[in-house]
Amino acid sequence: MSSGLSILYDTIRWEEKALFDAGKKKGSDIKMVDCKNLFLNLDKSKDSFETVLQRCVSYYRSLHSTAALEGKGVNVINCLNTSIFAGNKLFTHMLLQKQGIPTPFSTVAFSEEAALEALEKNGYPMVLKPTVGSWGRMIALLKDRDSAEGIMESRERMYPIYQVYYLEEFVQRPPRDIRAIMIGDKVVAAIYRYSGDGQWKTNMALGGRAEVCKVTKELEDVCIKAKNAVFGQIVGVDLMESKEKGLVVHEVNNTTEYKNTVRVTGVDIPAMMIDYALQSRK
Ligand SMILES: Nc1ncnc2c1ncn2[C@@H]1O[C@H](COP(=O)(O)OP(=O)(O)O)[C@@H](O)[C@H]1O
Numbered sequence: 001m002s003s004g005l006s007i008l009y010d011t012i013r014w015e016e017k018a019l020f021d022a023g024k025k026k027g028s029d030i031k032m033v034d035c036k037n038l039f040l041n042l043d044k045s046k047d048s049f050e051t052v053l054q055r056c057v058s059y060y061r062s063l064h065s066t067a068a069l070e071g072k073g074v075n076v077i078n079c080l081n082t083s084i085f086a087g088n089k090l091f092t093h094m095l096l097q098k099q100g101i102p103t104p105f106s107t108v109a110f111s112e113e114a115a116l117e118a119l120e121k122n123g124y125p126m127v128l129k130p131t132v133g134s135w136g137r138m139i140a141l142l143k144d145r146d147s148a149e150g151i152m153e154s155r156e157r158m159y160p161i162y163q164v165y166y167l168e169e170f171v172q173r174p175p176r177d178i179r180a181i182m183i184g185d186k187v188v189a190a191i192y193r194y195s196g197d198g199q200w201k202t203n204m205a206l207g208g209r210a211e212v213c214k215v216t217k218e219l220e221d222v223c224i225k226a227k228n229a230v231f232g233q234i235v236g237v238d239l240m241e242s243k244e245k246g247l248v249v250h251e252v253n254n255t256t257e258y259k260n261t262v263r264v265t266g267v268d269i270p271a272m273m274i275d276y277a278l279q280s281r282k
Pocket residue numbers: 104127129133134135136137139168169170171172176177200201202203238250251
């Protein structure tokens with residue numbers, strides 16, 4: 001019998017293959033759907049989807065396919081609100097703040113001139129991030145006015161979203177951050193990610209190194225609040241150990257990668273994700 005569960009992808013990474021294999025091991029018939037081959041009539045007609053694990057890498061593809069499917073009554077994990085809010089660092093920041101969750105101090109400016117003024121007032125260095133993005137791409141440490149002007153001048157020639165200047169304090173922390181994988185209300189595994197040679201960003205995509213991180217009550221409490229703040233179900237919460245503020249949340253990933261977390265901790269995250277998705281069927 002069909003499990004009613006589909007995995008929607010646009011690239012098959014280790015994560016998507018592992019989900020398919022986990023389903024197979026459980027005897028569940030899971031449909032792999034390439035979003036690039038998909039069209040959806042946007043009226044009320046029935047499609048063959050019941051529950052969809054959203055795994056598209058492309059931000060726009062993920063956001064819009066979630067909106068279309070959820071709008072047609074499909075149970076999409078994560079839901080549209082999570083795609084919208086967790087997909088954007090500024091939107092996430094505002095929700096985390098509202099819930100009293102510690103975050104890096106942040107500023108937004110809507111022109112290069114205003115951003116330079118904010119930097120003069122708040123002081124260098126600050127971290128400039130695209131509000132939408134991943135793998136540490138286009139995140140720059142602005143050390144002084146010269147570097148800020150150089151980086152922002154190039155942003156002025158890009159797609160308008162890059163002219164939203166979202167700035168964060170450069171958090172004083174050990175050379176690592178924490179990635180915690182949440183399935184429902186549980187942190188199922190967490191890792192420290194240490195930055196690679198000559199790097200300050202700790203993304204694994206930039207050559208970071210992973211180690212097991214013990215899940216303390218404090219870590220779990222912050223992660224549950226962060227997940228709930230963005231209406232998430234299965235998310236990867238990124239935190240830093242600020243010398244000044246303790247644990248701060250800087251990102252919630254709604255299509256989280258977990259290959260290195262599985263490798264380092266041995267926790268069968270894909271099996272747990274499949275169980276969660278199967279139990280969440282309407
Ligand atoms: N405000 C900050 N201060 C110090 N390091 C940061 C700060 N923000 C991000 N980083 C580092 O850069 C990495 C990438 O930032 P993040 O906000 O997670 O963006 P991405 O979506 O590209 O992963 C983080 O994992 C962390 O190591």
